[in-house]
Amino acid sequence: VPETPGRGRDLQSLIERARQGDPRAVARLVSLVEDGSGQLRELMTAIAPLAGKARVIGLTGAPGVGKSTLTSALLGAFRADGSRVGVLAVDPSSPFTGGALLGDRVRMQGHATDRDVFIRSMASRGHLGGLAAATGQAVRVLDAAGFEVILIETVGVGQAEVEIASLADSTLVLVAPGMGDAIQAAKAGILEIADLFVVNKADRDGAQQVVRDLRNMIALSDYDAAAWKPPIVTTVAVRDEGLEELVSRLARHAAWLHESGELERRRLARARDEVTAIALAVLRRRMGEPDGLAGQSRLGLLAQRVVDGELDPFSAADELLTTVTRNSSAGTGSG
Numbered sequence: 143v144p145e146t147p148g149r150g151r152d153l154q155s156l157i158e159r160a161r162q163g164d165p166r167a168v169a170r171l172v173s174l175v176e177d178g179s180g181q182l183r184e185l186m187t188a189i190a191p192l193a194g195k196a197r198v199i200g201l202t203g204a205p206g207v208g209k210s211t212l213t214s215a216l217l218g219a220f221r222a223d224g225s226r227v228g229v230l231a232v233d234p235s236s237p238f239t240g241g242a243l244l245g246d247r248v249r250m251q252g253h254a255t256d257r258d259v260f261i262r263s264m265a266s267r268g269h270l271g272g273l274a275a276a277t278g279q280a281v282r283v284l285d286a287a288g289f290e291v292i293l294i295e296t297v298g299v300g301q302a303e304v305e306i307a308s309l310a311d312s313t314l315v316l317v318a319p320g321m322g323d324a325i326q327a328a329k330a331g332i333l334e335i336a337d338l339f340v341v342n343k344a345d346r347d348g349a350q351q352v353v354r355d356l357r358n359m360i361a362l363s364d365y366d367a368a369a370w371k372p373p374i375v376t377t378v379a380v381r382d383e384g385l386e387e388l389v390s391r392l393a394r395h396a397a398w399l400h401e402s403g404e405l406e407r408r409r410l411a412r413a414r415d416e417v418t419a420i421a422l423a424v425l426r427r428r429m430g431e432p433d434g435l436a437g438q439s440r441l442g443l444l445a446q447r448v449v450d451g452e453l454d455p456f457s458a459a460d461e462l463l464t465t466v467t468r469n470s471s472a473g474t475g476s477g
C-alpha cells in the first residue's frame with residue numbers, strides 16, 4: 143500500500159473519534175482489522191498502550207443452544223450497569239448469519255441506536271493470521287476504544303472455535319436439553335475452556351438431567367485444589383431468567399482471575415500465541431515467495447537442490463531460514 147500524506151494523522155483522528163464513542167469510527171477500525179489493511183500495523187502500534195482494560199467474555203456452544211439470545215440478554219445487563227459493550231459474533235462456517243440474527247435480537251431490545259453498544263459479525267477477509275487472529279485484534283480495537291465489556295459469540299465445534307473462545311478472559315460453555323448428547327459435545331475439547339457452564343432452555347424437559355450430567359463430569363475431572371471449578375448456572379435466556387445469577391458468577395470469576403494471577407497468565411499465553419502465529423505466517427509466506435529467476439520460490443529452489451543431491455535438508459532449512467528472515471518485518475496484509 144503506497145504511503146499517502148496525512149494517513150497517519152487520519153488514523154489518529156479515527157482512533158480519537160472511536161474513543162469518544164463515534165460508532166462509525168469504531169466500525170472503520172474493525173474493518174481495517176478484518177481486511178488485513180496496510181494500515182493494520184500502524185493501528186496496532188497506536189492502540190497498544192490503550193488496550194488491556196476490557197473484560198472479555200466468550201460464549202460458545204452448539205448451534206441453536208441460545209448463544210445469541212444470552213449474548214443479547216447479557217448485553218442488556220451490562221448496559222444497565224452503565225458499561226459500554228462490544229459484541230463480536232464469530233461463525234467460521236458462515237461468517238454472517240449469526241451476527242445478523244444477533245443484530246436483530248439486539249434491535250428488538252432497543253440497543254440499535256445506543257452509541258455505547260457495538261456489534262459486528264466477524265469475517266477475516268485477507269487477514270494474515272486467519273479468523274482467530276482477526277478476532278483477537280478486533281477485541282484489542284474495541285478495548286482501546288473504551289468498551290468495558292466485550293462479548294464474543296462463537297459456535298463451539300472445532301479447533302478454530304476453541305481458539306476464538308480462548309481469546310476471552312471468561313468463557314461460558316452453553317448446553318441445552320434435547321440437543322442430542324450435549325455433554326458429549328461439551329466433552330470434546332470444550333471442557334478445558336469452560337470457566338462457567340450455562341444450561342440454557344431450562345424451561346424445557348431434561349434440564350435438570352443435563353445439570354446432573356455436568357456435575358458428574360466436573361466431579362470426575364481432577365481439578366487442582368487452587369483451580370477454579372466451573373459453576374453451573376441454569377438460564378432461560380429468552381426470559382432473562384437466571385441472568386442475575388450468571389452476572390454474579392461472572393463477577394466472581396473475574397475477581398478470581400485477578401487474585402490468583404490467572405488473568406496475567408492467560409494474557410501472556412495469548413500474546414505468546416499471537417506473536418507465534420504472526421511470525422509463522424510471515425515465514426510461510428516468505429518461503430513461498432518467488433526468488434528472482436524464473437519465478438521459482440525460495441523453497442522450490444532449495445527443494446530442487448535437495449532432490450539433486452546438492453544439499454541435505456538440514457542445510458537447506460538453514461539457508462531458507464537465513465534468506466526469509468533477512469531484512470525481516472512482519473507486514474500485515476497478504477501482499
Ligand SMILES: Nc1nc2c(ncn2[C@@H]2O[C@H](COP(=O)(O)OP(=O)(O)OP(=O)(O)O)[C@@H](O)[C@H]2O)c(=O)[nH]1
Nearest residue numbers: 204205206207208209210211240342343378379380
Ligand atoms: N425455550 C427456549 N428457547 C430458547 C431459549 N434461549 C433461546 N431460545 C431459542 O432457541 C433458538 C436459538 O437461539 P439462538 O440464540 O439463535 O441460538 P444460537 O446458539 O445463537 O444459534 P447459532 O448462532 O445459530 O449457533 C431461538 O429460537 C431462541 O428463541 C430458552 O431459554 N428457552
Ligand SMILES: [Mg+2]
Nearest residue numbers: 209210240243
Ligand atoms: Mg447465534
